[in-house]
Amino acid sequence: MTNPPSARRTTVHDLAELAGTSASTVSAVLNGSWQKRRISERLANHVTRIAEEQGYALNMQARALRRARSGIIGMILPMYDNRYFSSIAQTFEDMARARGLFPIVTCTQRDPRLELAAARSLLAYQVEYLVCTGATDPDRISRLCSAAGVPTINLDLPGSLAPSVISDNFTGARELTRDILDRASVGAAPSPALFIGGRGSDHNTRERLRGFLAAHEERGLRPEPHQILTCGYAATKAAEALSGFVAAGHPLPRGLFVNSTISLEGVIRWFRQPDSPDLGDIRLGCFDWDPFAEMLSDGIVMMRQDVETMLTTLFRLIETGKPEIRRIEVPPIPLRGRRA
Amino acid sequence: MTNPPSARRTTVHDLAELAGTSASTVSAVLNGSWQKRRISERLANHVTRIAEEQGYALNMQARALRRARSGIIGMILPMYDNRYFSSIAQTFEDMARARGLFPIVTCTQRDPRLELAAARSLLAYQVEYLVCTGATDPDRISRLCSAAGVPTINLDLPGSLAPSVISDNFTGARELTRDILDRASVGAAPSPALFIGGRGSDHNTRERLRGFLAAHEERGLRPEPHQILTCGYAATKAAEALSGFVAAGHPLPRGLFVNSTISLEGVIRWFRQPDSPDLGDIRLGCFDWDPFAEMLSDGIVMMRQDVETMLTTLFRLIETGKPEIRRIEVPPIPLRGRRA
DNA sequence: CTGAAAGCGCTTACAG
């Protein structure tokens, strides 16, 4: 760590003194509003040069306080360490900066208490907008922000008090399930697939389940309740669920719908245990994408959520001002691993 | 987006008026310093209750301005979307919050210009510390921050103007290479492995290369210069480098040292092309870890960098005040995929 | 036990 050499940082007043002018003028020059104020170009250049020489850095806190606008856009996010959420964070940052906003992303581990605490923190830092990604209780956060006059937008999981940009989970899941069932029925009698991962209580899982069932119904198939394992998102939960399924004496279906790469990790680990069946006999589909997972299982189909389009849509909502509360669904993109 | 219902947010003055007291007292109560000021417990409770009723949210910008302390710790990070960096971001956030700091992480895509711009932005928002992760020119950033009196710490890549916490790249790479060479020489004459990925100009790649060569030397082996492919980190670069290597007529070695999971992605894609050799014949080692990659290749060894220890060390440096400039190396942890 | 006042660094009407 380098030591503080200058106790106090350079301010507009320091620059004003050095330039033989006033703080008002310095501020106007530095903000580019000097033309509007009809400040002479000579003085403007002079001030600019001095600011550079002094390595002047604007104090955004002070500006924000005065302007009552921080220029900050906040995002709460369940976690960074899977490809879906990390690409959301990365794309969000890029797009925010491209629009002159300063992005602050905060991880909340799918914990409602942390989500609320993070939202409070971001409000204290005067965010101008808050994006709630995969929030367990987005409406609670919308209410909190609304009381502070801060607009919110939901991403990934919808809410009822703010516009929501989410994947088209129903259509995506139906398409994915069709593919799984078709592959599983090659050289075998058609039979229901297994659904694993996610929370039965969350909107996306419910919609994907609906798509899963719709694809079955098209083929005159009907999964039993025990073939729906909404065991949560954690990898270990998925592995445990599979063990329980087999321990209960159920035969493993040929088709497997995995609801997120997080669950997929647990599923594949389970199949790699010495006494597990061969993964090669299973027709796999996964809602969400990961480049290594895609290469891991021949013929796996992964529904890549279209993060780019989702975030472009989100920023369009922000830019258009105060849009009505509605839900926009963005189709995910199917990607297929090398066929077996 | 929900509409701003209240134009102005509640301030300490509003609370003071409602509580029939002064802003000074409200501030003291809300800060928990009311005992020191010997404010009556009755009044303290009264103020607290009113603040809650009004849903009062502190304006951190104003506090930071007055206190000349923001409570913010910044981090610049090359990217989110691989497991090493995303776990750094996640662990950093958790640890910062646990220490009462507000973390702001910013992606800079290994671009020196973006790194500098991000550092400037974070300085404008008055960060108290800046962590430079994998920065291409950490000293430049240290100088910039030093001028503003902000201490920096380097993570992942070292610099000379601030303490640096990095992986023990030499030892880790030597160990990884030993393993690759040992596996490659089973049932075959010992021969040098191929090194692929990374930048020849960065410290970590140089150190890993040194470990790679040391392990060879122990066995009396000596890789040819054309067997060192420091082609950059991008996945496509690694694939191109392999194509070039083969096109030049070089036989593919049995052992392969891949310098990062990003490069590994390209390497595996290349091996999966129809006319490529069989990956099963290759003994693979990778510096960095990814759970799916670990499961992808039987017997692959992955050096997982010890993010937890690195960040614990980093925060210890911050907490001890102004430590001398030095380099701390944290050993990575070898993880082995299921043996072939 | 408590309040009035000053000031953090900026910006913005306002007045010349």
Next chain:
DNA sequence: CTGAAAGCGCTTACAG
């Protein structure tokens, strides 16, 4: 063309 003044919301010596 430019400057003095006020004020954003907070905290902190200081004075009672």
